[in-house]
Amino acid sequence: MKSKSNFWVILAALTLGLTVSFSSAQAFSESSSLVNNNRKPELVFPVISDVHIDNSSTIDDEKFKAAMNQLNKVAPDQDAFVVVGDLTDYGYETEYDKFFSIYNEKKQDGVNSLFTMGNHDYWNGLSIKDAQTRFLEKTAMESIYYHKKVNGYHFIALSPEDSTTHGLYTVDQINWLKKQLEAAEKDNPGEPIFVFLHQHIKDTVYGSDLWGTQENKELLYDTLKEYPQVITFSGHSHYPLEDPRTIHQKDFTSVGTSSVSYLELEPGKLQGFHPQGYRDISQGMVVEVYNNEVMIKKRDFHKDNWVGDPWVIKYPAKKNKFNYTEDRDHINPVFPTKADASIIEEKSTLRSLTIEFPQATDNLLVHSYQIKAKNLKSGEYDADFKAFSNFYYDPIPKKLEFPINGLQPGTTYEIEIQALDSFGNTSKTKLKTEGTTKALEMVSTQASPTLVTNGESTSIQVKMKNYGSKGVNGKIKIDAPTDWTLVNHEIAYELTGYEEKTLNVKATPSEAISGASEFTVTAYEGEQKIGSKDVQVLVNMMLGQNFDYLQSSLKPAVNEDIPDSILGWTSETPNGWTITNSSHMPAGTIEWQGWSFTTKDFWTKADTQEREDFDLGQGVIAVADPDEWDDNGSPASTGYFDSTLTSPSIKVKGDQNLSLGFASHYKQEGIQTAEVTAVFDNGEKQQVLIYDNKSTSDNGNSHVLNKYEVKSINVPEEASSMKLKWRMYNAKNNWFWAIDDIRLDDQMIVPPN
Structure with missing residues (x-):
């Protein structure tokens, strides 16, 4: 267990950047027996x-x-x-x-x-x-x-x-x-x-x-x-x-x-x-x-x-x-005299501003805050939400810091903050401040195609967009792996107001290359770095899939409480891939009704619980999440989560030894089971990997967090093709399985760093 004495101070500091804190409801002394005027109970x-x-x-x-x-x-x-x-x-x-x-x-x-x-x-x-x-x-x-x-x-x-x-x-x-x-x-x-x-x-x-x-x-x-x-x-x-x-x-x-x-x-x-x-x-x-x-x-x-x-x-x-009635409190929370809210400029992004403000006080408890962001150009409120006061932490932090998401790029906002207690009483004073979001975005980076053979080239594509009315200029810098030839390592660009432009750089591998290669693309506005993304290309492999192709198919949330401006999930599959849900699987949260493709940002906004620790998952990832699935309508009370993600058909040779690798992020609970199976055209099946609650399984009845799995597949003599299936089943309100960076080859797969 974590240290009881230091955990909450550290948590408050890490979360809010603060060490000073207070509580509006002070705990009574541990040394006090409170025997009620010395009477024995x-x-x-x-x-x-x-x-x-x-x-x-x-x-x-x-x-x-x-x-x-x-x-x-x-x-x-x-x-x-x-x-x-x-x-x-x-x-x-x-x-x-x-x-x-x-x-x-x-x-x-x-x-x-x-x-x-x-x-x-x-x-x-x-x-x-x-x-x-x-x-x-x-x-x-x-x-x-x-x-x-x-x-x-x-x-x-x-x-x-x-x-x-x-x-x-x-x-x-x-x-x-x-x-x-x-x-x-x-x-x-x-x-x-x-x-x-x-x-x-x-x-x-x-x-x-x-x-x-x-x-x-x-x-x-x-x-x-x-x-x-x-x-x-x-x-x-x-x-x-x-x-x-x-x-x-x-x-x-x-x-x-x-x-x-x-x-x-x-x-x-x-x-x-x-x-x-x-x-x-x-x-x-x-x-x-x-x-x-x-x-x-x-x-x-x-x-x-x-x-x-x-x-x-x-x-x-x-x-x-009775004292503890529903209407027992009519006192409003109060902000400190001369309290101010402010924007933390270094944390401003294209679609968010981060605010900081002092806590209000209340006779019982400040429960939460109503926070609004008014678009000063349109007059509309682009963000309107509530945030807990972190009252469940001890000590309660003296100041709070919250991101305001779902904003428009290159736009000035008036931010308004009002305190609420547990009984709906609101502070008469509202804290206000102004801030402007960033205007320039590196929208996407991808390779097309992502899987090449020797002698073929790919194109590193970088989409830039200016959301502001003023023109901007800068450069794109591409760092390539050894033995790749680029037409350009650096490209200058100019964007007029509201212009979007895609920049292309041709890249060709040498004959010595096989396996995965990773390019780093960095965008600058003038000389100021605005972002960096990695692009993966696979060379001379039988199968390669990182799901990033689905970036343009991502949609806003339906059941999840995530701003519409965040495009983060889709059930659309890459070409040749399929998702099959059991006919007995009840309907739950739409975004997680079986395997889904999402970004880590969207996934962790749905919930954290170590989802954020999938460092090997980049860009778009594949996720099966019974925990989030059960949050809408409690489907786990009537049935099980059971969903299978299937690859396209892959040509193989009889007696061939293949190597399968993929990034895996998995948490075990109950009888929940996850497996990878190779299904051959001659009717044979081969279990490649299994996670469940048995000590003899690949996960040993434990979590498998942020691991690159490498497994062998032995092709039967009569087989000429196979499909790979990732199945998550026997799951109720349990945990999750996320995968990414799938590679199949007749040579041993070397896990990435």
Whole structure:
């Protein structure tokens, strides 16, 4: 694990270029026992959720151990310990075994253990009944929903009864819940009743709008609303504890528990569902019950410290006395006096400006900022978006720095920034500044053709465009590999206002060259460098493909929240290539419905999570991404991702030994499988490579990040042609596979540096 003491300071510095920071919600002292005026609590129990122990990694094992160690330290006398679902990532027997090897070692003697099922605990390929049976056998719970009494207080645990993301709480289970509530009220009138379930109850806590229960939601809510003393605890959304909406009171009290495994956020903000560092955030809580109040203490396991002040719920509970209501805050955020926003000029590009400004403050929490860019020529807003305040980091940075994308080249903009809190209150003051985007672009560089034989030439093509009204001039410099002859190594150009021009340089290889050659093309405006791109040419090979030919086919986003000005994906294939999706594969995010061709910039704007580390992938790359595919409509809840990318037919000779090379960037999770297969015209098939969750596979049940794979293919005697197939299947909301720079030859492929 990363160092807990330094990680967040380093992260803030790397992300924002700053070291000074502040928080509008200061955590209470670690040394403070907060025993509530020296009264000893009558009941103490931690509540955690979404531990997600999985077979392919030990990272979540370590997080779980850290959480247990801290909970034992801050709550040394626990009466119960509750985990509200997603103990495992897939409900595999081995994952349960890992979970309980840690839990049983760390739990306190005599503690009452309570576990509920989550949707991930069903995702093991078993029937619903068999998945529940496994859960009961491994957890030793009496049923998937049950009622216990601990120190005189009533604990009622519910579980979803299917594997869907939003969970099914059946009418039978809810009717059972009604009887248990009646019994608890009769036994202890007015005393707290604790109800535990995995999915949030719809329209209660932060995250319940997207991740709350769907079916029977009204019946479930109406059953609970008769008991204002009820406190529900739910996980599932992974939303952070810092947001004040994580506790909600209307007819009863609802509490979100965050996640031990990783952070997730609501959509529609610049940072996305998973902001930088999201997998390092780990949270949970400790509940202390006194004779007239319940105190809920929030914990950052990644910081080994508390999160803000505890939530306190007074008893006997009265709805008209609830403090944590939806309308409890009407105070606007405020920017510091004389605060200014500014443009970071050195980070300006053709289609973006980068702004910097000081954080606003709020009585509870500055949640996000509304940022607009007004085109001063057209009067239109070319960018209008929200960005999180990074409130989930500790410490919260004092200043923020954000890129404003989707702008027009060579255009002046007025930038406007307004602060928002969690309850929709906005700052009365708006920070404003002006900036101008760059005007000159090296639009594209490519070789035509990209695969040549000795004696043939190729053309290095460079497209330049001036988006401004004023003329510009400069030069293009081409650095060629050894043994290539160029007609020109440097070309001067002039562009009038708004002119676009393609420059061509003829390049011819010597007879000694075989394999891959890389040219570096650098563009200058005057003497100032504006950009540099690499161009690859393959010589004397049987197959060569880097997908860059598809640059002109790239389209703007459809489902992804990426500005229309960024052309970054297509399902169109290179000549002779095909994409085949299984007829049983459900529809998901359009951009990732099977294999897709994209740029790394577009792909990493969809999400990061080490996608950005594919350094061997350049220009246009091929991507199969079940993780992003599942973000639209949750297709993984009803089926599997299964897509195959197939090469054109390649002439071969019987008994020939071939070498296949390609850049590979792959993350393993669950039973997800990826393979390369050679299919010959005589009907034979040969598995060239396989990635899956077995230790004997090419990936050894691990990630394969940024690796150039080289594999051998033995052609059968009767074969005269073959096709190569890259298939990704058995995948739900798992990870991804990206490939690029495919080479096939009858000589050994030498991996690039």
